[in-house]
Every structure is written in structure tokens, then in C-alpha cells.
Amino acid sequence: MQRPTVYAVLACGALLLATTACSGAKAQPPLDRTAPATPGGVTAQAGSATSVHVMWSPSSDDTGVAGYEVYEKGAKVKSVAAPDTMVDVDRLAPAKAYSFTVRARDRAGNLSAPSAAVAARTPAAAPDDREPPTAPTALRGRATGTGSVALSWGRATDAGGGVTAYDVYQENSRIHSVPGTETGTRVGGLRPGTVYTFTVRARDAAENSSKDSNSLDLKTAAGPGQGPSTAPTGLTATARTSGSGERTVLLRWTQPRTGGEVKEYELYLNGKFATTVVWGAAPPAGPATYSFTVTDPPGTRYSVKLRAKLPDGKWGDFSAARSVVAPR
Structure with a gap:
């Protein structure tokens, strides 16, 4: 007469174990089966x-x-x-x-x-063409809102078969390309109230790229609630070689107006943080200068930009970027 009771206890124990195991399992998120929207503007x-x-x-x-x-x-x-x-x-x-x-x-x-x-x-090949096009001239433009700019430039020439494309660069990174028959474009996807530095290169059918056009600084319109810019202005970068052979880059800029002293800057090379510039005493009243040694091979190109640490402890806006080549 006891055997059914024993079976009942075992069954309940098995049920209890199963319940405990289930309660300890993590709930799985629902499967994502919704496809993205189809890309446009191709x-x-x-x-x-x-x-x-x-x-x-x-x-x-x-x-x-x-x-x-x-x-x-x-x-x-x-x-x-x-x-x-x-x-x-x-x-x-x-x-x-x-x-x-x-x-x-x-x-x-x-x-x-x-x-x-x-x-x-694709155009016909030009296998023996090693001569790059001339650089585009007179790059100019304007901000067209909080997130876009319009650019235009003078036509480049190429003796080996013509210019096939113009490449737009921002801080030495190509961000846009247009056909060689066009001498202007609109660049979107930018941030409000930000200074951008643009250059343009011409390219031919043999993949030869020209030298950079003149650089152009453009600032997009400020977004809602944005205050005045806190970016350093007038940045210049000059490569130098001393009599002892030391190779340096000298930076000079105008400090931003922040309502207080700016004692610290961050220096970025090629878009990456490189070092912090801190004044050992009171910051200079006029233009600020800073030099750094370069050890990369001669001809190495750098993109340089700065931002200031504001009196409230936050980092301000970036300056326009400047390109400089390591001296010989």
C-alpha cells in the first residue's frame, strides 16, 4: 500500500527539479526578424x-x-x-x-x-601613364545648414587621358568623390557648429592623384541651444629643421575666448590624441605656440588640430585641421 506514495514523492521531486531549472534560466530576447530599410541615393x-x-x-x-x-x-x-x-x-x-x-x-x-x-x-586603360593631374584650383564653399556644405573648385588637367574623378578630403581622409566632369558638390552628414577643413584632389584613369588643392575651412551652422564657438582659431603648422638636425613642427594659434584662462590643450595627430599641452605658468596673453619633435621619415604627412580645456573643465570645440609634412 505504500508503493504508490513513494512513486508520488519521486514524481513531485522530479517536478520540483524541473521547475527550479526553468526558473534559473535566462529569458531569451525576441528574435529580430525585421530587415533594415532599403538604402537610397546610390x-x-x-x-x-x-x-x-x-x-x-x-x-x-x-x-x-x-x-x-x-x-x-x-x-x-x-x-x-x-x-x-x-x-x-x-x-x-x-x-x-x-x-x-x-x-x-x-x-x-x-x-x-x-x-x-x-x-x-570604367574608362579605357592608360598603362604607361605615371603623370598625375594638376591640382584643382580655387577651392571655395559655404555652409548650407547645420549638417552640410557646398564646395566648388577650378578644373584640373591631365595629359594622359583626362581627369576621371575628384576626391574630397577632410583631414586627409577621403569622404566624397564626384565624376571628373563636375567641379562642385554638396557634402552632408556633418555636425552642427563644427569647423571642417576640406581639400580636393584630381584622379586619372591610371589612379594617379594630384596634389591637394588649397585648403578651405568651413563652419556648419550652430544647432539649437549651441553657444559661441570655443575652438582655437588661426592655427598654423610649420615644419623646421635645426642646425643640429632636429626636426620639429611649430604650431601657432589664437586662443579662444572662454571667459577665463585656458591652461590646457589636447593635440591630435591624424585624428588621434597625441599629447596634452599644459602651460607651466600663466597662459600667454597673445598667440600661443607649441613645438614637437618628429621622428617619422621625411615626407610623412600629419594632420594637426587642437582643442582647449575650458574653465568649467569640459573640452571645447576642435580647431580647423592643418596639414604639415615632416621636414628633411
């Missing part, structure tokens, strides 16, 4: 006889876009991590027509529908 421009520059507008997703995939006639040729929205497709054949689409990818691996297809044709 453009494709041949940059040389063997490459095409593909650009598009940022996509959106409920959990965030992780990257983009570029296809040529249905075959994936490039993957790009967000937030980048452009890429060069290389190793193409000269004088050939291509068709590109772009798909957005979220963190769960969901892919958007393909964008509208855009066509591009």
Missing part, C-alpha cells in the same frame, strides 16, 4: 580604369544598421561596416559596363531588399 562613379566608387545614403533599422553589402549584378563584391556609406570596388576590367546595388545588414544578419541598380562604365 551612386556609382568610375574613379579609374579598374575601380568604381559607390556611395549611398544611410539606412535605418529598429535595432541599428551594422553594415552594408555591395553587389555587382547580384554577386557580392564588398562589405562595409556602418556608419561608412561608400566604398571603392577595385580589380575591375577597363572599358567595361557594371551595375551595382547595395543592401543594408543589421546586427541579427537581416538584409534589406536591394537598392535600385546604378550603372557605371
